[in-house]
Amino acid sequence: PVVRPVVAETTALGAAYAAGLAVGFWKDLETLRKNWRADRQWEPTWTADRREESYRGWQKAVERTLNWVDVGTG
Structure with a gap:
């Protein structure tokens, strides 16, 4: 899940x-944990197959952007 804090x-x-x-000022981490509150939470809704397909598409897009600019030659 993705959790957005208050x-x-x-x-x-x-x-x-x-x-x-x-x-x-604070005694310990447990004291701080008691102050934390979630504002909203989102749960994934995609199936494993859809996630994998989208991830492959993202990887393909990233691969296509590599070497667009050769910064070494100016």
Whole structure:
């Protein structure tokens, strides 16, 4: 599943949590885990066959983009 947290600024929140743990503002990780809340969750709906087919198509598209530009010769 893909889970979107209530707090969208997770990078800033993580930095604040790390700093708070370092100086003893929060007791431990369990205290921080209790603050986390999910806003929304999405579950996959594609079948395994459809995922595999789409993944193969994505790989093919990526392969076609390789070597479009030769950055070494300017």
